[in-house]
Amino acid sequence: MKSIRVIQYGLGPIGCNTARAIMEKKGLELVGAIDIAPDKAGKDLGEVLGLSDKLKIPVSADAAQLFRKTKAHVVAHTTQSSFKVVYGQLETAAIAGLCVVSSTEELLVPSLRNPELASKLDRLARKQGVAMLGTGVNPGFVMDTLALVLTGVCTKVRGIKITRRVDASTRRMPLQRKVGAGMTAAEFRKLVRQGKLGHVGLLESMYLVAAGLGWEITRHQEKIEPVLAEATQTTAYFTVQPGDVCGIKHTCSGISHGRKVLDLDLQMYLGAPEPQDSVEIDGEPPIKMIIHGGVAGDIATVASLVNAIPLILNVSPGLKTMLDMPILRAFQAV
């Protein structure tokens, strides 16, 4: 099996872990890296990843130039959440004839918020003969793809309830901060009103499930609420006083012609009991699935990106979603 040559685009925590996973995977070869941060661009990738050896891969700040100079097949893209913001990055990759697997949350259903950009990128990708995909664990797996897979053995589906409950105290500090832990309830609500708090991609998950089932969502309801600490909670990083925020409850319902058919409930807070991912299908047959402990977020996102790499080279060109892909599975896994 000839190696697939991969360029890592974005060297935040997820990007660095993706780079490491690519290096460990037989069949993949890491041949380039991109990041515009002044403390990363120009350095050797080994240094940025905190390895003891240099990798002789200089981190480039100029994607177009790197794509021109480096023979590669796929870009692993982990920069930002907004499709609009990353559009230019994806365009550059397509023009260079490179396939892309991306963790950009809005790419899960690119047409949801940016239908015109989605058509434009799809046309470009087809013209260039490359395929592009947004995936990850959430969105991308636990609250969407996995639920769809389970409906595959149902003749009828009347409704689906999907829950993810994460104990944020076991997660790294940026996540604890991201869910609002340590804020007052008033600060939390203010950030929600400003659109600065909430899980990016929950709406995408809901619309991916609806699209997969052929359901027309005529209306949706989204709610972002703080979970308040009942007692003092101390994490490895900070302390939360009783009455202050220890995390978030973000829910989303999909209504199809007056009937609620989808219910997504994401809870991420310090000390959440019995963390789990669950899917409950009101259908024939009914299905009640639980992943006890839940799927660990960061490593799972890295895994879905890496596991998508061999598959993205074998689908027809265009801007794809998880509905177009063969089953993502681990490869060269041991």
Added chain:
Amino acid sequence: MKSIRVIQYGLGPIGCNTARAIMEKKGLELVGAIDIAPDKAGKDLGEVLGLSDKLKIPVSADAAQLFRKTKAHVVAHTTQSSFKVVYGQLETAAIAGLCVVSSTEELLVPSLRNPELASKLDRLARKQGVAMLGTGVNPGFVMDTLALVLTGVCTKVRGIKITRRVDASTRRMPLQRKVGAGMTAAEFRKLVRQGKLGHVGLLESMYLVAAGLGWEITRHQEKIEPVLAEATQTTAYFTVQPGDVCGIKHTCSGISHGRKVLDLDLQMYLGAPEPQDSVEIDGEPPIKMIIHGGVAGDIATVASLVNAIPLILNVSPGLKTMLDMPILRAFQAV
């Protein structure tokens, strides 16, 4: 959306339920039916299905003729378990230019027991521009595809344990008989030696998972054992004495270069406690999934066949496996 025209091939219990599900599904149109049984061939399909109205679809015993006369797109095929036995039926469909979704258990990994027939059918299907797929719930979903889907969020997989435990007392009589309930242990073991007892497709499930992960299974171990009744057990159909067989435990392990990597454990017996489907992945991250109550067998097999119909028309021609397919999901589900 134009209707997909479907012919139902095989009118046993699964076939009849598949025909009913096709009739209920918007977007599908049932246009023909085949069965060679003298009590079915020649009758109107409505009568065979036990409906009050005729369907004006005469059940045909001559597949080739029906395929020639009836304009159709897909055959839903539910006749027998052995690829070798059904080969001619599939060939006839391919020659007529029809795609096939089949419940034939050995078709899950057609090359496992019949590599030459598999290549031959694949070549024919490509030449004729049609796609063919074996699927179902077990094999086809709970002990193979679902496990593979879960590995999609793992960077490493060291091993997988898959368990299905079915309380046979809740199932129809043929299944209760099929698992050996009511036999003496000696009768059970004799039938196992004759190859007449055991779940067809367990080995296929294991090899599908291995193929999906790129694992080479260098050796496998299969065991078929009776589960003996501890007390008298009475079902809706018969009574089992203590010490006699109340069901089956069929296990299969896959060894890759000296290391056990796959463990499949299928238990189907009267009164089995906590029926469930579970997948346990020793990987990064580790994953422990349970479907409480398990996925109901017969209706789920019907569902996977019906749900595969729209997808089979959109994949490239050839003899496919679940590894080649987009995610099977319910469609026109409510």
